[in-house]
Amino acid sequence: MSLGGDVQADADQVQHLNELDRGGRDAERPARTSALLATGAALLAVPFLPWPGHAALGGLGAGLLAAGSLAGEKRPVHLGATLAAFAALFAGVGGAGALHTVVPTLLTLVAWDVGRYGIRLGRQLGPDADTRRAELVHAASTTLVGVCGAALALATFSLVAGAVPTLAAVACLLGATLLLVSFA
Amino acid sequence: MSTAHRTTHWTGVVAAALLFAGAGVLTRQPAALAAGAVAAAYAGYAAVVGPGTLPPAARRGDAVAVERSLSDDTPSPGAPVTVTVTLENETDQVLPDVRVVDGVPRSLGVAEGTPRHATALRPGERATFEYAVAARRGHHTWRPAQVVVADPSGAVEHETQVAADATVDVRGPVEDATAMPVREQATPVAGRVTTGSGGSGVAFHSTREYRHGDPLSRVDWHRLAKTGSLGTLAFQEERAATVQLLVDVREAAYLAPAPETPHAVDLSVRAARRALSSLLDAGDRVGVGSFGRPVDARWLDPGTGRDHRRRADDVLAEGDVFSTRPPESPVYARFRPDRRRALRRRRVTELHRRLPDVAQVVLFSPCCDDYPMRAATRFEALGHRVTVVSPDPTRDDTPSRTLARLERSERLRRLRHAGVRVVDWAPDEDLAAALGRAAARWSQ
Numbered sequence: 033m034s035l036g037g038d039v040q041a042d043a044d045q046v047q048h049l050n051e052l053d054r055g056g057r058d059a060e061r062p063a064r065t066s067a068l069l070a071t072g073a074a075l076l077a078v079p080f081l082p083w084p085g086h087a088a089l090g091g092l093g094a095g096l097l098a099a100g101s102l103a104g105e106k107r108p109v110h111l112g113a114t115l116a117a118f119a120a121l122f123a124g125v126g127g128a129g130a131l132h133t134v135v136p137t138l139l140t141l142v143a144w145d146v147g148r149y150g151i152r153l154g155r156q157l158g159p160d161a162d163t164r165r166a167e168l169v170h171a172a173s174t175t176l177v178g179v180c181g182a183a184l185a186l187a188t189f190s191l192v193a194g195a196v197p198t199l200a201a202v203a204c205l206l207g208a209t210l211l212l213v214s215f216a
Numbered sequence: 217m218s219t220a221h222r223t224t225h226w227t228g229v230v231a232a233a234l235l236f237a238g239a240g241v242l243t244r245q246p247a248a249l250a251a252g253a254v255a256a257a258y259a260g261y262a263a264v265v266g267p268g269t270l271p272p273a274a275r276r277g278d279a280v281a282v283e284r285s286l287s288d289d290t291p292s293p294g295a296p297v298t299v300t301v302t303l304e305n306e307t308d309q310v311l312p313d314v315r316v317v318d319g320v321p322r323s324l325g326v327a328e329g330t331p332r333h334a335t336a337l338r339p340g341e342r343a344t345f346e347y348a349v350a351a352r353r354g355h356h357t358w359r360p361a362q363v364v365v366a367d368p369s370g371a372v373e374h375e376t377q378v379a380a381d382a383t384v385d386v387r388g389p390v391e392d393a394t395a396m397p398v399r400e401q402a403t404p405v406a407g408r409v410t411t412g413s414g415g416s417g418v419a420f421h422s423t424r425e426y427r428h429g430d431p432l433s434r435v436d437w438h439r440l441a442k443t444g445s446l447g448t449l450a451f452q453e454e455r456a457a458t459v460q461l462l463v464d465v466r467e468a469a470y471l472a473p474a475p476e477t478p479h480a481v482d483l484s485v486r487a488a489r490r491a492l493s494s495l496l497d498a499g500d501r502v503g504v505g506s507f508g509r510p511v512d513a514r515w516l517d518p519g520t521g522r523d524h525r526r527r528a529d530d531v532l533a534e535g536d537v538f539s540t541r542p543p544e545s546p547v548y549a550r551f552r553p554d555r556r557r558a559l560r561r562r563r564v565t566e567l568h569r570r571l572p573d574v575a576q577v578v579l580f581s582p583c584c585d586d587y588p589m590r591a592a593t594r595f596e597a598l599g600h601r602v603t604v605v606s607p608d609p610t611r612d613d614t615p616s617r618t619l620a621r622l623e624r625s626e627r628l629r630r631l632r633h634a635g636v637r638v639v640d641w642a643p644d645e646d647l648a649a650a651l652g653r654a655a656a657r658w659s660q
Contacts, residue, residue: 063334110228117232124248125239137236137251141229141258148225149370153334156364157315162345163334169312173368174258177265181257185250 061159062104065167066150070109070143071098074116077139081119082128090119090136094143101147104154113144130189138178146171218277218365218376225370226262233259258369266369271309274365277376279307280314280337282361284382291351293386296327301361301380302344305337312336313366314343319359319377323541324349324384351386352540353482353533358382388489388533394648396491397655398457398500399576399601399637421450458501458518458574460600461488462567463538464581464588466508470542471582471609473643483607484580485538487647489529491578491605496525504528505567506537507579507591514538518575564591568598576601582609584620589627593634603637604628 074094081087096112099105117140124133149170153163236252239245273279280303287298301318305311318331329347337343360377423436426446436447463484472479488504495502503518514537516528532538551559571577577595581588583606592602606628610621628638637658641650 120251121236121239121248124236124251125243125245127245128247130247130250133247133251134254138254141232141255145225145258145370152223152225152370153315157317157332157334158330160330161332161334163315165336165343166313166315166334169336170368170370173266173312177257177261177369178254181254182250184257185253188253189246189250 060104060151060154062101062147062150062154063157063159063161063163063167064150065164066146066153066171067101067104069167069171070101070147070150072143073139073146074098074101074112074143077116077120077136077143080132080136080139082123082132083126086119086123086126086128089122090116093117093119093140097140097143097147101143101150104151106148106151109144109147109151113140116140116143130186134182134186138182142171142175142178145174218275218374220275221373221375223366223371223373226258229255229262230259262369262371266367267372268367269309269312270365270367270372270374271307271311273307274311274374277363277374277378279305279311279365279374280316280363280378281306282316282318282363282378282380284318284358284380286382286384289382289384291384291386293351293353293388295351296348297351297384298346298348299331299382300344300346301331301333302342303333303335303337303363304342305339308339310336310338311365312368313364313370315364315366316345317362318347319361320349321356321358321384323354323356323539324352349384351384353386353388353485354540355534356384356386388486394487394490394651395494395498396459396578397603397637397651397658398459398495399603423447423449456500457495457576458503458572459491459495460503460505460518460571460575460577461491462505462507462577462579463488463532464507464579465538465543466587467542468585468587469508469582471584473609473611477643480582480584480607480609481538481542482540483641483643484582484605485532487605487607487641488578488580489532490647492528492532493525496520496528502528503571503575504531505570507567507581507588509537509543515570517570518572560587560590561594564594565598568595568600571600573599576603578603578605580605580607582607583624583627583631584609586627589631592631592636596635601637603639604631605639605641607641608643 074097078087078091078094081090093112093115096108097116098112100108100112117137120133120136120140123136150167153167157163233252233255236248236255238252240247240249240252271279283302283304285300285302287300288295291297299318301316303314303316305314313334314337315334316332320326320331327348327350329345331347333343333345335343358380360379362375363378364373364375366373423439424447426435426448430448434449434451436449439445439447463481465481469481469484470479492502492504499520501518501520503516505515514531516524516531577592577600579588579592579595579602581604583589583604588604592604595602608624610617610624612618612621625640628640631638637654639650639654641647
């Protein structure tokens with residue numbers, strides 16, 4: 033059975049919600065608020081990238097991510113997010129500084145999450161359902177977590193940058209990272 | 217009890233965290249490492265912090281209560297019924313992501329809005345959403361609503377079904393009586409069927425010699441005056457008919473010329489209700505039954521009287537056997553064709569045994585397959601006069617549809633040839649007009 037456009041006409045509305053999300057073959061229109069928020073976040077990341085080459089790669093990724101979230105296709109969202117993340121990574125590795133690395137990474141992660149959340153909601157509930165409140169709460173909490181994480185990382189970064197040898201700071205952050213990852 | 221489901225929503229974020237941190241370590245760039253820390257924060261959020269914010273009730277499946285209210289629980293067919301669904305957070309914690317798909321009955325279509333909703337609920341907070349269904353004849357019960365409570369990160373979803381009572385009872389509208397002609401198969405009870413035998417009545421039949429005991433009112437006084445001998449007038453006797461209305465409710469009868477037009481079973485039921493009230497008005501004994509379901513399903517033997525009228529109309533107006541939706545599977549679908557034919561013959565014989573000997577049959581069927589035709593001719597052979605009222609669901613816009621239409625008119629022709637009265641009822645035609653047209657043909 034097809035969802036989305038036919039949701040209203042269909043008499044058999046109740047389906048196992050999670051079954052709907054498995055196939056992922058036919059694109060459905062995503063929940064609109066999330067798609068727009070994801071597009072905004074993805075595009076906002078681009079100006080933070082320091083050099084034209086990185087910005088070009090990041091722009092390509094952001095474009096893909098935005099197009100995927102608006103069209104309701106997961107694959108472009110993944111691919112776009114990966115490209116944009118690599119752009120931020122290359123900037124960071126190239127010595128672009130904390131602001132130009134952490135902020136685009138944060139925005140890309142938010143766009144990646146919010147975009148796919150909109151797609152999932154679109155598949156489960158159809159584009160006509162009123163889902164805005166849930167979408168805003170989801171996007172807000174994702175952003176909040178990212179901002180807190182980034183603030184913590186940047187604070188540590190600025191605290192230890194001068195006082196402690198870089199290697200020690202790196203080791204400290206790596207330890208914290210691994211600790212968090214071990215929960216996953 | 218709910219089913220917990222870990223989504224793949226955050227898959228990959230750990231890899232990103234390790235990649236950034238690793239690159240940061242290798243190149244001694246703290247900025248990349250800090251970016252990796254952001255990704256790691258998300259990994260921890262999705263794995264532990266997010267799911268941990270959900271109350272235990274979400275795991276048990278009773279975090280959200282669902283309530284439904286209908287704008288009208290006994291609407292008339294076609295009327296929109298607004299369904300208001302209220303969700304309530306029954307826990308003392310925030311539910312950041314509640315998704316609901318309401319259990320609209322399979323037999324009803326959503327006319328406006330959507331029965332799906334997602335929201336966030338603070339402790340004790342209620343949220344409502346509305347949609348409208350189009351009422352269809354029948355009794356419809358809502359199924360449990362499907363509720364998903366997800367954690368704020370979207371990493372874990374608890375899915376459960378929440379029951380909420382709601383039913384809607386849609387009866388067909390009151391149908392006008394449409395005079396239904398009956399055939400000359402009469403009962404001993406006085407009524408309106410003009411018989412071939414002489415007796416008391418209105419229309420002249422014959423005269424004969426006076427016999428002792430003949431009523432004075434029927435003595436032929438003219439003859440007495442002229443010839444001096446006593447004679448008796450005989451009039452055509454009028455008797456009541458016994459009619460069994462059979463509605464074809466097989467899957468093969470659920471046919472409509474277009475998706476938005478009523479299908480043949482709906483039309484048949486309406487015609488049967490109109491015939492029922494007119495036949496009962498005329499003093500005939502009328503029974504109601506289905507053709508194509510087990511004989512006992514909602515069968516009413518011919519009868520008269522106010523109670524019988526109400527019961528018969530209820531049987532037709534309620535939608536369990538005479539449903540607006542086709543049966544799940546055809547009755548004889550799993551049998552071989554020859555076996556199927558034998559079973560169908562037996563079914564007709566069963567119906568015959570059930571019918572009073574003097575009963576005539578009015579069969580309502582679109583006649584788009586051979587079975588109703590065979591059954592009608594067999595009823596005739598078993599001694600029941602048959603009238604077939606056939607709503608026409610065919611079209612002629614494609615070659616195959618034209619063929620179906622031709623086949624149907626050939627079937628009707630053969631029925632007429634076999635002595636069955638046929639009312640061919642076009643979809644845009646009034647039943648009374650179709651009956652009038654058919655009656656003109658019969659009287660020729």
